[in-house]
Amino acid sequence: MKKNILLVAALLIFYSGQAQKIVKTINAEVSQQELKSHLYFIASDELRGRNTGTVENEIAAQYIASRFRSYGVQMAPGADSYFQQVSLMNAISPQKATFTVGEKEFALGEDLVFYTAKNGAFSGEVIYVGYGLEEDLEGLDLEGKIVVAKTGNGNPNERLTPYTIQKQRAVEQAGGVALVELFKPGRYxxxxxxxxFSGEKYSLYEGNEEEEEEAGFPSAWLLDEDGDLLSYFESLEEGATAEMTIGGQANKVIKVPNVVGYIEGTDPKLKEEVIMISAHLDHVGVSKVEGDSIWNGARDNGIGIANMLTAAEFLAKHPPKRSIAFLACNAEEKGLLGSRWYADHPVIPLEKTVYDLNTDTGGYNDVSKVTVVGFNRTSVTDLFSQAATAFNLEAIDDPLPEENYYDRSDNVSFAAKGVPSVSFDPGYTEMNEEITKYYHQPADEPQTLDYDYLTKYSKAYIYAVTLIGNHGEDIFWTEGDKYEPAGKELYGRD
Structure with missing residues (x-):
């Protein structure tokens, strides 16, 4: 017994010493000036807000790749470039459209907006399908029909457009002519x-560029101010028909770069497992306003990219046991498109990717904390607390769960496939003026940031990656998490 106690004590002293050594090394080598220089470049006026599809967005991607190269971060195994080209459909909204059902005619803008569309005249029998979710569509014949549904899924706290995407795909695959969703104003x-819904919109595009003129599917929202239209469509006689005309819509296929890097782990066995570091490189560009019109995006998501590059420089010199991958995602502001593309076309197999540690932020208002969106959703919660405490910070869970930030950032693209994922962000405790005065505003410039705090935050992030990379226990979802079944399927768990 005495020998066992002595052994445990010796092991505790050893691991404590190792931890102190890593923290000391991070403190010595992570440079505030380097972090600051990344942010001043990424969020400079010259990059004009890094909007998807612009030259400035490409320059930001090139900068990230050049930093990877200089730090000794490798291309992903089997890749011949740091870039993964993401294929997008850039769609210009219709300039004219009508929707007619019986004696009712609805006009573009006043009553009708389009999520996706293509020019032409469309007609067919109308079928009302409730919310249009999978269980609502089961057993229904949608071939040649105009499908009418309610927006969302009945939960007022959830975003509506992800459900529009799901319904649109289901209706199109079932041979439907168009999807029309009834929108009753409330929160929005x-x-x-x-x-x-006006102007340009982007979506992932899996077809050939020659097919771009035919791309798109009529998917519209129809204003139902008082709920009268819902009653109308619910009581519509079987066999009733509708017509839709669309004009002035245009499509163009473009390619934008994700940036992918890789550091091989040190353990012969654990290096087959990969920890993903992700952050989006794009922002929203330039607006048509007087005065400062450049939306620099220092917080959203210059902090995330600067954090990624700072971690890349350190981890290239001090790799953990597991391998590390880096994904600078594009088109996050257009609907998480870059990370969704990667999740559908992974450069490194997802079954080898055991964790995703994302960074995405609209700002911070508590410099004593880091906010981990998804704090308790995976098996490494204690490591986040340990990493933050080492640099005199406190790791907390998302204080605004009603905003559903977890499913609104790139981590969810991995989570949906089953990869345990969180977003490790600068500290916020509420949505107040300190956030809103910068979030998606031209005022979000690099000189407005607290670099003493961001340096501590970045050090805590690097330590968290190191702890997860060296973690000797199982890494998985917390039991009962909604993404646990996808994880079991991905990794072949019972």
Whole structure:
């Protein structure tokens, strides 16, 4: 017994000493000036907000790749470039459209907006399908029909557009002619929907460029201010028909770069497992306003990219037992498209990717904390607390779960495939003016940041990656998490 106690004590002293050594090395080698220089470049006026599809966005991607190369971060195994080209459909909203059902006619803008569309005249029998979810569509014949549904899934706290995407795909695959969703204003006013759905929109595109003129599927939202239209469609006689005309819509296929890097782990066995570090490189570009029109995106997501590059420089010199991959995602602001593309076309097999540690932020308002969105959702919660405490910070869970930030950032692209994922972000405790005065505003510039805090935050992030990379126990979802079944399928667990 005495020998066992002595052995345990010796092991505790050894591991404590190792931890102190890593923390000391991080403190000595992570440079505030280097972190600051990344942010001043990424969020400079010259990069004009890094909007998807622009030259400045490409320059940001080239900068990240050049830093990877200089730090000794390798290309992913089997790759011949740091870049993964993401294929997007850039769609210009219709300039004219009508939707007619019986004696009712609805006009573009006033009553009708389009999520996706293509020019032409479309007609067919109308079928009302409730919310249009999988269980609502089961057993229904949608071939040649115009499908009418309610927006969302009935939960007012969840985003609506992800469900629009799901329904649109299901209706198109089932041979439907068009999807029309009834929108009753509540949390979001109609004028905001009009703004969001107008102009240019982006979506992933899996076809050939020659097919781009035919791409798109008529998917519209119809204003139902008082709920009268819902009653109308619910009581519509079987066999009733509708017509839809669309004009002035245009499509263009573009390619934008994700940036992927790789550091091989040190353990002969554990190096087959990969920890992914992700952050999005794009922002929203330049607006048509007087005065400062450049939306620099220092917080969103210059902090994430600077954090990634700072981690890359350190981890290239001090790799953990598991391998590390880096994914600078594009088109996050267009709907998480770059990370979704990677998850569908992984450069490193997802079954080898055992964790994703994302960074994405709209800002911070508590410099004593780091906020881990998904704090308790995976088996490494204690490591986040340990990493933060080492640099005099406190790791906390997302204080605004009602905003559903977890499913609104790139980590969810991995989670949906089953990869345990969180977003390790600068500290926020509420949505107040300190956040809103910078979030998606031209004022979000690099000189407004607290670099003493961000350096501590980045050190805690690097330590968290190191702890997870060296973790000797199982890494997986917390039992009962909604993404646990996808994880069991991905990794072949019972």
């Amino acid at each position: 006013p109609w004028r905001l929907i009009q703004y969001y």
